[in-house]
Amino acid sequence: MSIPGLGQIAPAAVPTATASAAAAPPTTTQVLEPFWEYRFEVPHGSTLTIKLLSGTAEKDGTELAPNTPYAFTATKSKINTWHGCTLEISTPPSSSSTYDAYTSEPTADETPLVSYLNLHFKLEGLRAAAERTPGQMGPRVLVVGPPNAGKTSLVKMLTGWATRMGRQPLVVNTDCREGMLSLPGTLSAAVFATIVDLTTDWGSTPSSGPSAIPVKLPLAYYYGLPRPDDNPKLYRRLTSRLAVASSSRLADDPDVRTAGMLIDTVSINNAAGKGAYDHVAHIVAEFSVNIVLVVGSERITSEMQKRLAGQKTTLDEPIAVVGLDKSGGVVERDASFMQQVREAAIREYFFGNAKVTLSPFTQQVDYAALSIWRINEAPATSSSSAAAADDDLYTPDLSSSSSPPSTIERAEPSIMMQNCTLAVAYAGIHDPPDAIRDASVMGFVYVADVDEKRRKLRILAPVGARLGDRPLLWGSWPEPMVSLVG
Numbered sequence: 001m002s003i004p005g006l007g008q009i010a011p012a013a014v015p016t017a018t019a020s021a022a023a024a025p026p027t028t029t030q031v032l033e034p035f036w037e038y039r040f041e042v043p044h045g046s047t048l049t050i051k052l053l054s055g056t057a058e059k060d061g062t063e064l065a066p067n068t069p070y071a072f073t074a075t076k077s078k079i080n081t082w083h084g085c086t087l088e089i090s091t092p093p094s095s096s097s098t099y100d101a102y103t104s105e106p107t108a109d110e111t112p113l114v115s116y117l118n119l120h121f122k123l124e125g126l127r128a129a130a131e132r133t134p135g136q137m138g139p140r141v142l143v144v145g146p147p148n149a150g151k152t153s154l155v156k157m158l159t160g161w162a163t164r165m166g167r168q169p170l171v172v173n174t175d176c177r178e179g180m181l182s183l184p185g186t187l188s189a190a191v192f193a194t195i196v197d198l199t200t201d202w203g204s205t206p207s208s209g210p211s212a213i214p215v216k217l218p219l220a221y222y223y224g225l226p227r228p229d230d231n232p233k234l235y236r237r238l239t240s241r242l243a244v245a246s247s248s249r250l251a252d253d254p255d256v257r258t259a260g261m262l263i264d265t266v267s268i269n270n271a272a273g274k275g276a277y278d279h280v281a282h283i284v285a286e287f288s289v290n291i292v293l294v295v296g297s298e299r300i301t302s303e304m305q306k307r308l309a310g311q312k313t314t315l316d317e318p319i320a321v322v323g324l325d326k327s328g329g330v331v332e333r334d335a336s337f338m339q340q341v342r343e344a345a346i347r348e349y350f351f352g353n354a355k356v357t358l359s360p361f362t363q364q365v366d367y368a369a370l371s372i373w374r375i376n377e378a379p380a381t382s383s384s385s386a387a388a389a390d391d392d393l394y395t396p397d398l399s400s401s402s403s404p405p406s407t408i409e410r411a412e413p414s415i416m417m418q419n420c421t422l423a424v425a426y427a428g429i430h431d432p433p434d435a436i437r438d439a440s441v442m443g444f445v446y447v448a449d450v451d452e453k454r455r456k457l458r459i460l461a462p463v464g465a466r467l468g469d470r471p472l473l474w475g476s477w478p479e480p481m482v483s484l485v486g
């Protein structure tokens with residue numbers, strides 16, 4: 001069997017479990033030659049444990065410690081090696097299923113990992129140059145591409161490699177469908193100065209419990225809708241807020257400034273119209289992006305080159321658009337897999353994971369005690385998009401002087417809120433709607449039950465603070481869960 005760009009697949013599983021050890025987890029060893037990668041898919045409810053027996057290996061840029069078991073669940077990913085390694089793979093009997101494991105032929109000029117690593121060294125050169133020149137910023141890199149191109153994986157690898165070289169990049173997630181160190185529906189940014197917990201996506205969402213891996217505290221804004229086009233004005237408003245906060249973080253901290261930014265984005269699919277490119281152009285302008293990486297699409301690469309031709313950043317630097325190959329190993333994650341991932345993230349936020357158990361506080365709250373604000377969908381109308389279309393590139397229309405009308409409105413609690421996750425805004429309940437809309441997120445609460453007769457809500461919160469003191473933002477993403485508590 002052959003995977004485009006990665007040559008011949010050579011299954012290299014060598015069973016080591018003996019027939020007599022029937023109760024022991026089935027264990028195999030995988031021997032990986034230099035540049036090979038081991039791909040695995042673990043469904044929900046299953047666990048796959050990987051231990052590095054010898055050599056060196058990494059997952060998305062973060063090295064595996066030797067002889068340490070890493071348990072993966074509900075994930076599709078890979079372990080790769082530059083120098084060769086031996087991995088021990090075990091699947092506990094309780095696992096309902098596991099997928100086949102593969103290794104790929106070591107073809108250095110066919111694996112995009114080598115070009116990704118070269119790119120990292122190029123970025124490293126820019127960081128070193130920024131270090132030599134006081135006040136200069138390191139690269140601000142934006143990763144775009146079609147769905148399932150490996151964009152997030154690339155951002156993770158560049159982050160992992162940068163932190164291993166002692167850099168402290170600011171990593172920004174503008175993909176509202178997935179959360180980074182936060183729940184889905186949020187746009188967030190965090191400085192990565194230490195390693196990522198490689199059994200999770202980006203590391204766990206900061207919670208009230210202890211953690212073995214240093215916790216990264218993100219700055220997050222709640223968008224609460226699945227697509228930027230569901231409310232383009234709000235999406236741009238919040239990305240602009242995030243950009244302002246990110247730029248000031250870079251200005252304040254020389255280590256972060258020289259490391260620069262790595263920004264993940266929402267996918268641009270084939271049917272994407274001008275709006276999708278306008279969102280990208282907005283992010284390029286607001287974050288002063290000087291390198292746009294396009295993964296796995298010549299069409300998007302040439303569209304971006306056309307749109308950004310001759311453009312300069314606010315610092316008067318040219319903007320480079322670089323097309324990169326997609327890895328043949330990237331897998332599609334279907335809607336139900338992703339829904340389970342979102343549910344697991346919410347569950348983990350309140351109840352912890354296999355390593356840390358959390359006990360959320362449950363409170364009965366009167367309707368009248370809460371200040372809840374609904375985030376509405378407000379797709380661009382044809383007249384407003386026509387107005388925006390008069391310029392091929394992004395025209396900044398969201399400066400603080402021309403604030404858009406508020407896109408949130410006061411909501412009376414209702415049964416519609418049952419099983420919804422609400423964001424707690426860093427604002428006062430008497431603040432004007434625009435200030436509440438623009439506020440960053442303190443945390444989340446979950447509506448376990450709505451009693452319409454008694455006009456009470458049963459709410460789960462990670463800490464026992466009074467809920468009436470802060471406005472709560474109610475969006476439609478992440479979607480209501482089946483039920484978090486019995």
Ligand SMILES: Nc1ncnc2c1ncn2[C@@H]1O[C@H](COP(=O)(O)OP(=O)(O)OP(=O)(O)O)[C@@H](O)[C@H]1O
Binds near residue numbers: 147154266330
């Ligand atoms: N070489 C690989 N081998 C196996 N799995 C991989 C490989 N590269 C990426 N993946 C997995 O493929 C899935 C999709 O990758 P990723 O999330 O990076 O893509 P994306 O372009 O960001 O997706 P989206 O369109 O959802 O934003 C992830 O589960 C990722 O871990």
